[in-house]
Amino acid sequence: MAGAKIGWKLVLTVFTLVMTVATKKALTSAWKLGSGRVPPKSPTAQDAGYVEVVAWAVASGATAALAKRFAEDRAARYWSKSTGSMPPGYELKEDIKEVVENKVFGRESRD
DSSP: OHHHHHHHHHHHHHHHHHHHHHHHHHHHHHHHHHHSSOOOSSTTOTTSOHHHHHHHHHHHHHHHHHHHHHHHHHHHHHHHHHHSSOOTTOOOOHHHHHHHHHHHHOOOOOO
């Protein structure tokens, strides 16, 4: 069980790192395209106003949260398809367990 937990943490870390790099590049490019300027480096940057700093903070925070959620979802799907079981620490409620098993693992109904 300890090996599975370590393996899951490694898979999740790799997916999260890849998504973080890709998201940061995409967000920075979108900011440059939309504003014509580079994103503010710090809240005390002299060349950025409060609105720009707050907008960047909101955009980068929301994007980071979405990227983390997406990376976790994709890592869990990869783990499930690779091992045939849910990642360590993931528990399914009984009412949706059969649906997940059918869709993710391709198993037939037990009825």
